[in-house]
Amino acid sequence: MSTLAVEPLAIRVDFDADTMWLELADGRRLGVPLAYFPRLLRATPAQRSRCVISGGGKGLHWEDLDEDILVSALLLGVKDRTRSEQHEPALARDRKAGD
Numbered sequence: 181m182s183t184l185a186v187e188p189l190a191i192r193v194d195f196d197a198d199t200m201w202l203e204l205a206d207g208r209r210l211g212v213p214l215a216y217f218p219r220l221l222r223a224t225p226a227q228r229s230r231c232v233i234s235g236g237g238k239g240l241h242w243e244d245l246d247e248d249i250l251v252s253a254l255l256l257g258v259k260d261r262t263r264s265e266q267h268e269p270a271l272a273r274d275r276k277a278g279d
Contacts, residue, residue, distance in 0.1 A: 189237030190251045195228045202251065205237060216259040219245045 192203035200220060202210045214221040220228060223245055232241045240249045250258075 187238065188251045188255050190233050190240060191237060193231045193233065193240060195225065200228075202240075202254065204251070210254060212254050217247065217249065218260060218262075219247045 186206065188208075189205040190202050191205050194201045194203075195214070198214050200212045200214060200217075202212070204210065220242070223242075227242065227244050230242060230244060232243070233239070234241045238251055240251065241247070
C-alpha cells in the first residue's frame with residue numbers, strides 16, 4: 181500500500197552527469213542522484229537514454245541494464261536494493277566470522 185495521496189506518473193526522463201531527472205504528469209520535476217542506482221551510474225549516456233516508461237508512467241525500465249524502478253519508490257527516497265557485487269567479499273567474511 182502506498183502512502184502517497186496521488187500515484188505519481190512519469191512522462192519524461194532525462195539525465196545529466198550525476199542526476200536522473202523525472203518530469204511527472206502533475207508538473208513536478210524530481211532529481212535523483214545516479215549514485216542511488218549503481219547500474220545507471222555505470223551506464224553510458226546511450227544506455228541511460230534507452231529508458232522505457234512503463235505501466236502508464238508508474239515505472240521505468242532499462243532492458244539493456246536489467247534495471248526497473250518504481251516512480252513512487254523514488255518519491256519515497258528508496259534506493260537500489262540489489263546486493264552489490266563489491267559487498268560480497270565483506271558479506272562472506274561476516275558470515276564466516278559468525279560461525
